[in-house]
Amino acid sequence: MKLPYQVGITGGIGSGKSLVCRILQRGFDAPVYDADSRAKYLMQHKQELIEQIIRHFGKEAYHTDGTLNRAYLAERVFHDAQAVKQLNTLVHPQVALDYQAWLLAHKQFPYVVREAALMIESGAHATVDLLVLVAAPVEVRIRRVLQRDPHRNRAQVEAIIAKQMSEEEKRRYAHYVIENDGTRPLLPQVVRLHELITKAIRKQQGQL
Structure with missing residues (x-):
């Protein structure tokens, strides 16, 4: 293809x-595929990723209404290189899969x-x-x-x-x-x- x-x-x-x-x-x-925006979207809408984030960073990573608790997560990872690495390990593969699907949907473009x-x-x-x-x-x-x-x-x-x-x-x-x-x-x-x-x-x- x-x-x-x-x-x-x-x-x-x-x-x-x-x-x-x-x-x-x-x-x-x-x-244009905006990987940073898509990462934020997937962290809030992809159930598999949501479960992984909760498992590694706790239920506090999400508000009671299900939205991502960005302030909490930022505080957890900003001064902890290992936590940043862990979060990226969870998010980057999901973004890669999302990009591949997007790429196939735009295969008619040069x-x-x-x-x-x-x-x-x-x-x-x-x-x-x-x-x-x-x-x-x-x-x-x-x-x-x-x-x-x-x-x-x-x-x-x-x-x-x-x-x-x-x-x-x-x-x-x-x-x-x-x-x-x-x-x-x-x-x-x-x-x-x-x-x-x-x-x-x-x-x-x-x-x-």
Whole structure:
């Protein structure tokens, strides 16, 4: 069965990866799978995953109405690397299965986009045809997050960034880097990315 060309887009918090995905989706009709949003959905709707989370993190992981207790879970895992690893071990395989079903449902498209903050950490980068990193300086990212999420403070954002894989390390995995530092126009870089994807697809099909 022929599947679409798969493009992975990753980047740290505040890098602008979601904006790049929206441009590809609206400008070039590329379907986008938002792994982070789907993970949150599955944690609240997939019974098998819900039971696993309760078994490992307790009934407090969910409110009495069945909704995910995000504050409790965040508190449990934020300062405990082992707990983070355990939660990811439960969630990432379910997201991978969900993505495969989504991919089959979009097989008529030339290419699809998979967006994930932890794409490299989860190993999902090895399953895409092209890995794209959206990069930006730390100070720029912090400023963006504080503007976007007024409930966060600088210390909280810095703590999140400190726990993520460094941008320098992510660059070693990326096939293509979009510099979203606020000084270089973003749109031409995304258009160039689309052109590279289109060329790769044609080459894959033996048209070049």
